[in-house]
Amino acid sequence: MPTITQNSAVTLHFAIKLEDGSVADSTYQMGKPAKLIIGDGSLSDNFETHLIGMSKGQKRSISLAASDAFGLSNPDNIHYMERAKFVGDTQVEVGTVMAFSGPDGVEIPGIITEIAGDSVTVDFNHPLAGRDVVFEVEIVGVE
Incomplete structure (x- = not known):
């Protein structure tokens, strides 16, 4: 075998x-x-x-x-974005997984982990x- x-x-x-x-x-x-x-x-x-x-x-x-x-979770994979960048029907709430375009054009999943005023925290580490x-x-x- x-x-x-x-x-x-x-x-x-x-x-x-x-x-x-x-x-x-x-x-x-x-x-x-x-x-x-x-x-x-x-x-x-x-x-x-x-x-x-x-x-x-x-x-x-x-x-x-x-x-x-x-x-391990890499702090360099956590990004802060302006809420204004999330337009249209996009649901901006904690826990939402969204696809973002990476530098090479490949989509990268990110998880919204925090929303504070106009700042949205997105974690690109593996879940x-x-x-x-x-x-x-x-x-x-x-x-």
Whole structure:
């Protein structure tokens, strides 16, 4: 039975849970496993390291510190914008995730974290940055 190595095509189910047990992301909820190639950038190197050597049918639960999962929150990724820049039907409220154009034209998601007068604080860190997580994985197939 093939085991996962660099460049393996892997089909897997996963759940990413927070410290309190709540599910942040899960393929089980979508009812469809994820497919990826080890090394294609779909998962961080650290997540992939834990998959190497696994084979079809195996399950594993991996606790990862924030620095090993989605990284620590970077203060340089928090930006303050004028409320006037949010025009039209845009809902400007705390917790709203919006797409912003990055310097290279690629859209970057940002979460509105604070509104104070005419200033809107937008956090461009990954929503799970700074959070310890449990990565539960079930290998469905390896090619």
